[in-house]
Amino acid sequence: MKVNNLSFGSVMIDGITYEKDVVIDGGQVRKRKKGESKKYREDYGHTPLSHRENIPWECKKLVIGTGHSGALPVMKQVFEMAKQKGVEIITMKTPKAVEHVNDKDTNLILHLTC
Numbered sequence: 001m002k003v004n005n006l007s008f009g010s011v012m013i014d015g016i017t018y019e020k021d022v023v024i025d026g027g028q029v030r031k032r033k034k035g036e037s038k039k040y041r042e043d044y045g046h047t048p049l050s051h052r053e054n055i056p057w058e059c060k061k062l063v064i065g066t067g068h069s070g071a072l073p074v075m076k077q078v079f080e081m082a083k084q085k086g087v088e089i090i091t092m093k094t095p096k097a098v099e100h101v102n103d104k105d106t107n108l109i110l111h112l113t114c
Contacts (some may be wrong), residue, residue, distance in 0.1 A: 001027060003098045009113050011098070018078040024101060024108040025056035032109060042090050049109060051077035056107035059090045063108045065097030071114035 001024070005012040010019045013029055021032035036052035049055075049064060049072060056062065061084065064093060066072040070093045082089045090100075094110050 001101050003101055006095060006098055011094075011110060011112055013101070019078050019112070021024060021112055022109070022110050023054075023056055026058065026107065032111075035044065046071060046073055046114065048073035049078055049111075050075045055081070055109070057081075057085050057087055059102075059107040061090065061103065061107075063097050063100045063103070063106055064089060064091045065094030065108065065110040066091050067094055067111040067114040069093070071078035071102075071113055072111040079091050 003011060003016055004012055004015060005096065010017055018029065021034065023030050023032050034047050034053060037047050037050035044059045055078065064074055074091055079089055082086055094112065097108060097110060100106055
């Protein structure tokens with residue numbers, strides 16, 4: 001898997017441009033469906049990554065790209081679930097997170113703005 005281009009609001013992976021947040025799960029790219037997290041928006045000032053989303057837990061490590069300036073909030077329940085499942089979570093700004101796209105046993109959630 002190759003990240004060809006990353007800019008504010010878009011990422012190109014293997015020649016395909018995505019303009020919405022993405023999840024990389026077992027080498028497959030899909031749109032992040034954050035509908036379940038929108039109800040927490042007022043509490044965080046931004047739609048956070050919540051435990052109610054379809055998080056790709058089938059991995060040893062989950063890298064969360066928190067946006068270009070690192071503004072994506074990650075709810076504490078996500079970290080609690082990770083601990084229960086034995087998954088290590090690493091959060092970092094998205095430009096750094098994409099460097100982990102080919103790490104073994106690693107899934108990613110990439111926030112493409114803020």
